[in-house]
Amino acid sequence: MEFDFSPVITYFPTLLKGVGATLLIGLVVAIMSIIGGQIVAVISLYTRKAVNWPLRFFIWLFMTTPLLLQLYFLYFGLGQWILIPAIVVGVLGLGFHYMAYNADIFIATIKSVSNGQYEASRSLGFGHYATIFYIVIPQAFYRAVPQLGNNMIIMVKDISVLSAIGIAELVYMSQYAISVTFRPFEFYITIAVVYYLINVLMEAGQSWVERRAAIRK
Amino acid sequence: MTQATETPMVELKGVKKRFGNLEVLKGIDLKVDRGKIISIIGPSGSGKSTLLRSINYLEVIDEGSILLDGAQVNRPDLKGLAFERHINHIRQNMGMVFQHFNLFPHLSTLENVTLAPRKLKGVDARSARELGMDLLERVGLADKASAYPSSLSGGQKQRVAIARALAMRPKVMLFDEATSALDPELVEEVNQVMKRLAEEHMTMLIVTHEMGFARDVSDWAMFMDGGVVVEENTPDRLFTHPDQERTCNFLRKHLASQA
Numbered sequence: 081m082e083f084d085f086s087p088v089i090t091y092f093p094t095l096l097k098g099v100g101a102t103l104l105i106g107l108v109v110a111i112m113s114i115i116g117g118q119i120v121a122v123i124s125l126y127t128r129k130a131v132n133w134p135l136r137f138f139i140w141l142f143m144t145t146p147l148l149l150q151l152y153f154l155y156f157g158l159g160q161w162i163l164i165p166a167i168v169v170g171v172l173g174l175g176f177h178y179m180a181y182n183a184d185i186f187i188a189t190i191k192s193v194s195n196g197q198y199e200a201s202r203s204l205g206f207g208h209y210a211t212i213f214y215i216v217i218p219q220a221f222y223r224a225v226p227q228l229g230n231n232m233i234i235m236v237k238d239i240s241v242l243s244a245i246g247i248a249e250l251v252y253m254s255q256y257a258i259s260v261t262f263r264p265f266e267f268y269i270t271i272a273v274v275y276y277l278i279n280v281l282m283e284a285g286q287s288w289v290e291r292r293a294a295i296r297k
Numbered sequence: 298m299t300q301a302t303e304t305p306m307v308e309l310k311g312v313k314k315r316f317g318n319l320e321v322l323k324g325i326d327l328k329v330d331r332g333k334i335i336s337i338i339g340p341s342g343s344g345k346s347t348l349l350r351s352i353n354y355l356e357v358i359d360e361g362s363i364l365l366d367g368a369q370v371n372r373p374d375l376k377g378l379a380f381e382r383h384i385n386h387i388r389q390n391m392g393m394v395f396q397h398f399n400l401f402p403h404l405s406t407l408e409n410v411t412l413a414p415r416k417l418k419g420v421d422a423r424s425a426r427e428l429g430m431d432l433l434e435r436v437g438l439a440d441k442a443s444a445y446p447s448s449l450s451g452g453q454k455q456r457v458a459i460a461r462a463l464a465m466r467p468k469v470m471l472f473d474e475a476t477s478a479l480d481p482e483l484v485e486e487v488n489q490v491m492k493r494l495a496e497e498h499m500t501m502l503i504v505t506h507e508m509g510f511a512r513d514v515s516d517w518a519m520f521m522d523g524g525v526v527v528e529e530n531t532p533d534r535l536f537t538h539p540d541q542e543r544t545c546n547f548l549r550k551h552l553a554s555q556a
Contacts, residue, residue, distance in 0.1 A: 200399035200458075203353050204413040204465060205389035207381055214416065218403045295445045296403040 087261035088270050095267075098253030099274060105171060105249060106236045112175040113235070114228060117182025118217065124183070125190055126212060135183075142180035147241050150177060155245045170242040178235050185227045189220040225293040229286035236278060250274065304367045306331045306469050306500045307352060312361035314347055321347050323524040324361070329469070332498035336511035336532065339521035340547060345504045348521070349473050352502070353393045354384050365390060366468050389417060392462030396474040398454040400446040400461070406433065407442040410461045417465070432460040436490050452483030456490050469500040477506055488514075508551060512536045520544045 088095075120139065124132040142150065155169045193216045201211040243252035254267045261267075307329040314322040321344045329335050337345045350356040352363055354370055363370040370387050372380060401409050410432055411425040420428065433439045436456035446454055455475055462470060472491065476484045488510050495501065495514050505511050511518060512532040519529040520539070528541045539545045 194399075196395060196397055196399040197401065199355055200393075200395060200401070203355065203388055203391070203393035204461070205385045205417050206413070207385050210416065214412065215401055219401070222403055295447055297447060 083266060084263060085266050085270075087257070087263045088266050091257040091261065091267075094253050094257055095250065095271065095274070098248065098250035098271075099278075101247070101253075102236065102239050102249040103278075105174070105239050105242070105247070106232075108171055109174045109178060109235060109239075110232050112171070113178035113182050113231075116175065116179040117184075118186050118221070120179060120183035121186030121190060121220075122212070122217065125187060138176075139180045139183055142177050143184070147174070147177050147238055148244060151241065151245050166242075166245045166247050170245060170247045174235065174238065174242065177238075178231060181231050182224075182228060185224045185231070186220055189223040190216060192223060193219045219297075222293040222296045226286075226290055229282075229289065233279060233282050233286070236282065237275060304331075305329055305364070306333075306366055307502065308364040309348075309352070310362050310364075312348070312351060312358050312363060314344075314351060314356060314358050321524050322351065322358070325524075325526060327519075327526070329500060329502060332500055333517065334495050334499075334501040334503065334515045336503045336505055336515040336518045337521055338505065338508065338511060338518065338547075339527075343521040344524040345521045346473055349471050349502060349504050353388060353391055353471055355393075385417075389413075389465050390468045392459075392465065392467035392470040394455070394458055394462055394470065394472045394475045396478050398446075398451070398458045398478075400449075400454050400458055402446050405443050405445055406438065406449070406457050409446070409457055410464045413461070414464050428464060429460075432463055433457070435463075435493070436460045437486075450483060451479045452486045455479065455487045459487075459490055459494075463494075469502065470494065472501065472503045472505070474504055474506065476510075506551075508536060508548070520547065522547070 120135050124135045124139070151169065151173045154164070154173050155166060158164065197215055197219065198211055201215040202208075206214065239249050240251040242249055243255065246252070248256075250271055254271045258264045258267050305328040307327070309325050309327040312322055312325040312327075313320065325344075325348055327335075327348075337348065339345045347356055351358050352365075352370065354363075358371055361371075365387060368387065370384070372383055375383050401412070404412060407426065407429045411420075411429040414420040414428060415422070415425045430439055430442060433442055436459055438453060438456055438460070441449065441453065441457075446457070449457065459470075459475075475491070476487050479487065484507065488507070491501070491503070491510075492514055503511065503515065515532050517529065518532040518535040520527045520535065520541070520543075522543055528535065528539060528544045530540075535544065536548065539548060
């Protein structure tokens with residue numbers, strides 16, 4: 081058995097492009113799924129059935145089917161009639177998928193804010209919706225931070241699934257490099273290390289955010 | 298001014314409240330004059346907390362009427378958004394202090410105090426800060442302005458909660474067992490703040506288990522049991538020579554449990 085990592089070094093700029101794409105997609109999906117999840121949670125908790133039922137169905141749909149199937153459906157399925165660019169499908173698909181998971185967390189943390197908080201705000205003269213906006217949602221957000229962090233760490237690894245619809249993220253780029261150099265072992269080891277490093281950095285970021293959130297709980 | 302003093306600050310007429318089949322308030326009449334302090338005592342389940350919460354409309358009453366400085370609090374004629382607007386406005390004139398403080402944990406101490414004036418009265422950031430610091434000073438917590446509630450003791454939390462309620466410059470302060478959840482050694486610091494408010498002639502309704510404090514601070518004392526006011530009198534009279542057997546028994550039991 082012999083290892084040759086020189087192709088990895090040659091193709092490192094290619095891999096870096098993949099890392100860049102992965103991080104950029106991760107950032108967009110994180111922002112979209114956290115803000116969207118918050119909105120979905122609020123609407124599904126505080127509106128009439130006619131409004132919130134479709135949203136609950138949406139959450140249910142994205143949580144009970146595999147991400148890969150969702151992407152195939154959006155890209156190839158809908159592709160029978162309308163061709164949406166792969167990157168749009170990828171970001172929206174992953175975004176909706178994690179929006180559903182984040183909404184689920186926010187629903188739980190919104191419910192966990194005590195009635196005493198609601199009453200204290202109302203007794204000051206805040207209305208129902210002002211109370212939800214100024215008091216309930218911010219508290220629910222701080223409480224959701226640990227689980228949101230976990231979701232986002234999982235999400236970054238799921239970006240690799242987007243290679244299935246041809247998005248040039250890290251795994252896709254390494255597949256390309258492997259097809260040219262025929263050194264799958266070395267490349268897979270390398271990107272595993274890259275993913276590990278991304279994880280370590282994200283976990284450090286998460287614990288920093290969690291510490292800041294903890295004093296506000 | 299003379300006319301203003303003739304209108305009671307808080308007035309309740311025949312207030313009734315049911316939880317399902319249980320009638321917890323069986324027709325309460327009450328008048329609190331401007332600058333007066335009324336203590337309400339009674340066993341748990343007597344309806345005293347419900348009464349106080351009804352004044353703030355945290356409990357919806359079934360019958361009777363509640364007036365704050367002549368303005369009717371409960372308005373059966375108003376529905377939906379119109380009532381919401383009415384009650385939000387009414388509540389801005391009442392400060393409510395809860396047994397479990399209910400400080401907003403995501404906001405600093407100063408932000409807890411200034412949130413309502415800023416958002417509800419549109420007070421600008423600088424004036425709000427001055428107001429907030431002034432109030433925190435009054436409750437002895439100016440040095441904790443940037444601290445978050447999670448780092449405060451129970452007594453400190455309750456003092457901030459009082460400052461928060463005062464920030465809207467209320468006409469009346471409602472204290473719902475403000476010291477019941479506190480460790481005994483922390484009760485005094487909260488009582489001190491309340492005493493100072495009393496000296497400043499704030500109109501106050503105090504639901505409490507602190508008989509000594511109630512006797513010291515209040516102008517009038519009421520004993521409630523089973524949803525009715527059993528007896529009311531000056532505190533000296535009520536606590537030392539109650540007319541009613543039930544009052545007597547309650548006070549005796551209470552003293553025995555504290556000994």
